[in-house]
Amino acid sequence: xxxxxxxxxxxxxxxxxxxxxxxxxxxxxxxxxxxxxxxxxxxxxxxxxxxxxxxxxxxxxxxxxxxxxxxxxxxxxxxxxxxxxxxxxxxxxxxxxxxxxxxxxxxxxxxxxxxxxxxxxxxxxxxxxxxxxxxxxxxxxxxxxxxxxxxxxxxxxxxxxxxxxxxxxxxxxxxxxxxxxxxxxxxxxxxxxxxxxxxxxxxxxxxxxxxxxxxxxxxxxxxxxxxxxxxxxxxxxxxxxxxxxxxxxxxxxxxxxxxxxxxxxxxxxxxxxxxxxxxxxxxxxxxxxxxx
Amino acid sequence: xxxxxxxxxxxxxxxxxxxxxxxxxxxxxxxxxxxxxxxxxxxxxxxxxxxxxxxxxxxxxxxxxxxxxxxxxxxxxxxxxxxxxxxxxxxxxxxxxxxxxxxxxxxxxxxxxxxxxxxxxxxxxxxxxxxxxxxxxxxxxxxxxxxxxxxxxxxxxxxxxxxxxxxxxxxxxxxxxxxxxxxxxxxxxxxxxxxxxxxxxxxxxxxxxxxxxxxxxxxxxxxxxxxxxxxxxxxxxxxxxxxxxxxxxxxxxxxxxxxxxxxxxxxxxxxxxxxxxxxxxxxxxxxxxxxxxxxxxxxxxxxxxxxxxxxxxxxxxxxxxxxxxxxxxxxxxxxxxx
Numbered sequence: 001x002x003x004x005x006x007x008x009x010x011x012x013x014x015x016x017x018x019x020x021x022x023x024x025x026x027x028x029x030x031x032x033x034x035x036x037x038x039x040x041x042x043x044x045x046x047x048x049x050x051x052x053x054x055x056x057x058x059x060x061x062x063x064x065x066x067x068x069x070x071x072x073x074x075x076x077x078x079x080x081x082x083x084x085x086x087x088x089x090x091x092x093x094x095x096x097x098x099x100x101x102x103x104x105x106x107x108x109x110x111x112x113x114x115x116x117x118x119x120x121x122x123x124x125x126x127x128x129x130x131x132x133x134x135x136x137x138x139x140x141x142x143x144x145x146x147x148x149x150x151x152x153x154x155x156x157x158x159x160x161x162x163x164x165x166x167x168x169x170x171x172x173x174x175x176x177x178x179x180x181x182x183x184x185x186x187x188x189x190x191x192x193x194x195x196x197x198x199x200x201x202x203x204x205x206x207x208x209x210x211x212x213x214x215x216x217x218x219x220x221x222x223x224x225x226x227x228x229x230x231x232x233x234x235x236x237x238x239x240x241x242x243x244x245x246x247x248x249x250x251x252x253x254x255x256x257x258x259x260x261x262x263x264x265x266x267x268x269x270x271x272x273x274x275x276x277x278x279x280x281x282x283x284x285x286x287x288x289x290x291x292x
Numbered sequence: 293x294x295x296x297x298x299x300x301x302x303x304x305x306x307x308x309x310x311x312x313x314x315x316x317x318x319x320x321x322x323x324x325x326x327x328x329x330x331x332x333x334x335x336x337x338x339x340x341x342x343x344x345x346x347x348x349x350x351x352x353x354x355x356x357x358x359x360x361x362x363x364x365x366x367x368x369x370x371x372x373x374x375x376x377x378x379x380x381x382x383x384x385x386x387x388x389x390x391x392x393x394x395x396x397x398x399x400x401x402x403x404x405x406x407x408x409x410x411x412x413x414x415x416x417x418x419x420x421x422x423x424x425x426x427x428x429x430x431x432x433x434x435x436x437x438x439x440x441x442x443x444x445x446x447x448x449x450x451x452x453x454x455x456x457x458x459x460x461x462x463x464x465x466x467x468x469x470x471x472x473x474x475x476x477x478x479x480x481x482x483x484x485x486x487x488x489x490x491x492x493x494x495x496x497x498x499x500x501x502x503x504x505x506x507x508x509x510x511x512x513x514x515x516x517x518x519x520x521x522x523x524x525x526x527x528x529x530x531x532x533x534x535x536x537x538x539x540x541x542x543x544x545x546x547x548x549x550x551x552x553x554x555x556x557x558x559x560x561x562x563x564x565x566x567x568x569x570x571x572x573x574x575x576x577x578x579x580x581x582x583x584x585x586x587x588x589x590x591x592x593x594x595x596x597x598x599x600x601x602x603x604x605x606x607x608x609x610x611x612x613x614x615x616x617x618x619x620x621x622x623x624x625x626x627x628x629x630x
Contacts, residue, residue: 132407132569133575162401168393
């Protein structure tokens with residue numbers, strides 16, 4: 001069976017996605033979605049996060065089951081089947097890979113067994129801003145007007161590196177572990193897509209396609225994927241698992257009116273929009289195809 | 293305090309980051325609780341900091357590679373140039389090239405820090421390179437049209453003190469810096485702010501000329517080396533009223549070193565303002581032509597050796613011989629450098 005693994009830094013929407021995914025799989029509300037081949041024996045965690053999601057509450061950060069969560073999925077029409085794993089690694093563990101330069105043997109085994117990757121990124125990004133571009137009124141070193149150094153300079157800490165650098169590094173780690181010569185199918189999920197659209201609209205007035213969002217907002221990642229096109233086969237999905245801003249009562253009321261709960265989920269890809277969070281998983285299955 | 297996109301006020305984290313408190317030193321303390329009771333088996337990942345000589349040899353042996361040696365006195369702008377180059381790629385494709393990867397992102401990131409608002413500085417600076425063993429920063433770049441495979445670039449980050457105290461003063465010490473022998477490009481940076489000051493310009497030129505001459509006469513650089521003399525911090529070069537005098541001074545300098553061009557592949561002169569304060573010059577002014585030159589021009593073009601699997605029992609003797617021969621060649625070539 002094909003296996004896929006999910007990865008992503010902290011606060012990139014993995015748990016909310018999981019809650020929405022579980023709902024769609026369990027409810028079978030969305031026509032054409034992948035289906036789950038049998039319920040998990042222990043569904044307590046999934047039900048807990050889904051209950052929060054369905055109540056329009058922030059999905060809580062709770063301890064994932066030992067071994068993580070896995071879904072055995074199948075395409076009811078095409079017959080393709082695969083297993084997607086959400087390891088019991090908090091997002092902070094992926095950041096630790098950047099700072100501490102190691103991952104667990106267990107995760108290493110999962111990477112070696114994987115046929116594809118589900119990568120989560122989020123619109124809230126830690127970016128690099130240069131001092132010289134931050135304020136044109138800054139004193140120059142020759143000027144006596146300003147201090148050469150403030151009283152509380154912050155030392156370098158890898159934790160504060162730009163988000164896209166950390167994400168690229170994560171992919172480089174995966175590339176190192178992947179079998180040489182074998183392409184890496186990569187589905188990139190841009191979470192909180194409604195937020196991403198809102199800010200893109202402020203800038204350009206137009207809602208971007210997910211790949212264009214990556215090019216504009218995470219250009220280092222975009223370059224890396226494009227330059228390594230023989231290695232990474234990738235596709236981007238803008239997914240709003242919540243469906244809107246839960247802090248805005250008007251939006252919550254709007255979503256509460258939907259006749260079908262899954263209608264609040266938005267999945268945007270290059271060739272259309274749906275309510276089906278299994279779309280990236282279907283693409284991964286199709287990308288892997290007849291590989292052994 | 294985290295450095296985040298201002299739009300983050302709208303984000304909806306479903307996995308809250310651990311609460312962090314900033315100490316006066318700027319180190320974050322996590323709110324995470326105790327260490328696990330049992331050690332979890334771990335796999336080491338590549339370091340991400342500067343490459344050492346062995347790691348650099350491995351890059352050179354396995355890929356289309358350029359070695360760029362940055363030279364110059366302390367504060368000439370060597371590290372600032374490297375940091376700026378990385379910052380430019382963080383923003384998007386640059387000079388017609390895509391960022392295709394780096395084994396030393398942590399190394400670049402640390403060098404960028406003091407010029408970023410995240411440092412809480414009001415005036416940018418660059419972490420000084422310590423006079424230790426020669427180390428390398430790595431960038432893999434690929435042309436935007438994807439017509440060619442990625443090209444790997446190794447940048448040396450040798451401290452200015454090494455050039456000031458060793459290369460300038462001693463031929464023996466110069467020869468000890470074997471990294472220069474493999475250089476495709478030798479980039480000599482001269483602080484243009486010093487050139488613009490009549491009190492310091494003569495010393496600045498003298499130091500630069502001695503460094504260059506020492507490297508040429510000891511054979512560290514020669515006919516297979518492209519040399520770029522770069523006037524760095526050009527934004528601080530000279531006020532308008534002294535620009536003519538400076539131009540004349542530089543013309544005289546360029547004429548005096550120009551004769552050494554016959555001993556080199558090429559000798560060219562460039563102006564650079566890697567990180568000018570707000571004004572007419574953009575960040576990275578002058579970097580693009582340099583980068584293009586570094587990638588596209590070399591006397592040492594050599595295709596990477598094809599991967600040949602380790603022989604197995606039962607392989608024919610010729611297979612084993614070819615494998616041994618290839619390993620020997622790789623080892624010999626790699627040993628010729630650094």
